[in-house]
Amino acid sequence: MSRTADNLPFLRIEGVTRRFGAFTAVDDVSLDIDRGEFFALLGGSGSGKSTLLRILAGLTEPDSGRVVLDGQDMTGVPPHARPVNMMFQSYALFPHMSVAQNIGYGLRMEGAPRAAIRDRVAEMLALVRMEGFGERRPAALSGGQRARVALARALAKRPKLLLLDEPLSALDKNLREATQFELQAIQERTGTTFVIVTHDQEEAMTLATRLAVMDHGRLVQVGTPGEVYEFPNSRFVADFLGTANIFDGVVEAGGPEAARIRSAELGMAFVSAAPAPGPAGMPVFVALRPERLHIERAAPDATTDENRLVGRVRDIAYYGDFFMFHVELPGGRTIRVSQPNLRRITARPVDWDDRVAVTWDADAVMVLPE
């Protein structure tokens, strides 16, 4: 991990708080981001992710706390003086300027020589594969092309930090995926530190080297996509990233070995591979990812037991690449089980109204503190 000279991280966000009237948009957020990272701020609307991004850009000042970029305290530095550029959600391309003028705008404001601007604009157009579009007006571009121009414009000044505010939310699914790969490739090629804001967990997981999940203005969890998905630290994160079946439970046996979590509601126990987060009697949540569950027709004598639930298939959602089974458990709860669609078959081994057993490995049991 690269550090600046005085051993500070490349970007340090320190106790940043921002209120709008009685509403606290960003609540005491501290976060370090390293040079060259592709960092995602992930959260629902109103989670404070966009406000945090605007604070990094200087478009919003924090009420307290500070932002230090590459050893330089950014407090009070206006947006035009920051080595930070932003790709706006609406792209905010200047409609009265050509694509080339848009991309060259930042360099013109710097007073760069004409020839240098021309060369850099050509370089940027090539980077985003938009050669030949320099003379077009933004209105004459498709959504994907506009996104590329916005990216080129934000990168033209070689910012130390590039901020991306929901950059791909206006694109349709296929184009979004293609553009994601491109974004990643450009990030690697330029080596710029990217901070992206998104509400799309898939986007955050595929793009980011690390991500932070935000809720109510706070950072709930920070980690690599794998860490956050496999080891969520809270019910919120387990639910927000991917799909999770979540049940209430109580720690039955603590200790350093496998935790046993009793569910009064289901009349069984979950056995986890990891130790319990607390002593016996502690109320917890158990989260199970649908793709970690096995489903099969239940033997007539099968009963609900340790890491096994018996229920009835109430619904099968066909997604093409996988099936999602909705299994009704005794007591009324439903558990979702996904199965990859591995073979092209017409008769399903498990069908509607079948009595099924849902099982899983101890490894799949995620125990979350309340």
Add this chain to the structure above:
Amino acid sequence: MTAATRRALVLALPVAWMLLFFAAPFAIVLAIAFAESVEGIPPFALALNPANFALLLEDPFYAEAVLRSLRVAAVSATLCLLIGYPMALAIARAPERWREPLLLAVILPFWASFLLRITAWIGLLQDDGWINGALIGLGLLSEPLKLLYTDLAMYVGITYCYLPFMVLPLYATLVKQDPALLEAAEDLGARPWRAFLTVTLPLSLPGVVAGFLLVFIPAVGEFVIPELLGGPGAQLIGRVLWTEFFQNRDWPLAAALAVVLLLAVVLPIALFQNRAAKP
């Protein structure tokens, strides 16, 4: 009913309106402009007589009046622009709940009679009026400044009266500008002032043009304000028209003057619009 007939019906009303209230009066004025002046009622005889236009071209008095009117209108429109732009910008950038009351404040003077408001300015500007009274009271002047019946008073009156026509179209273009554009400009290194010059101002040009024309066109023919507030020296086209029509009873010459004035105002605008419409 076919789509074409429906379309024709929908268009019929505005077309009829334009024919009745624009094309027909203009045709009448044009006919009178080519008529011969006679004693009697009406004081003209229809003819095809270019003498009126010839006189307008020959006698520098008329050309000067037209030019002076155009200049007064241009100066007034510029003053309105300089005062109205900051006003429109401030309203467009004000918190949303403040915009309507502020706009209402701009339009509010229209609710009082135009003549009343001009007469009120006489009270403010005259030698023993409020402005001179205040300046003398503050010790800034020892004797009253001549304000009323000067060009200054005329410009004050015209600018004051036409300001809303500038503010409204400017506000309309400024308020719909995406605030993210200005943020993008600042983010890319433009100081606020340059961001204004390179983004806000060029994007508001349609509003500037609309506001300028809305002030300029009626100001060219403005008669009442120069008459009530302006000095005796300024022979504006409105005054000349009035004189020809009511005092000299030379309807054809007055009509010819009106036609020339219309062409002098409309032709450059039509050319400009035509050029602006092309990409």
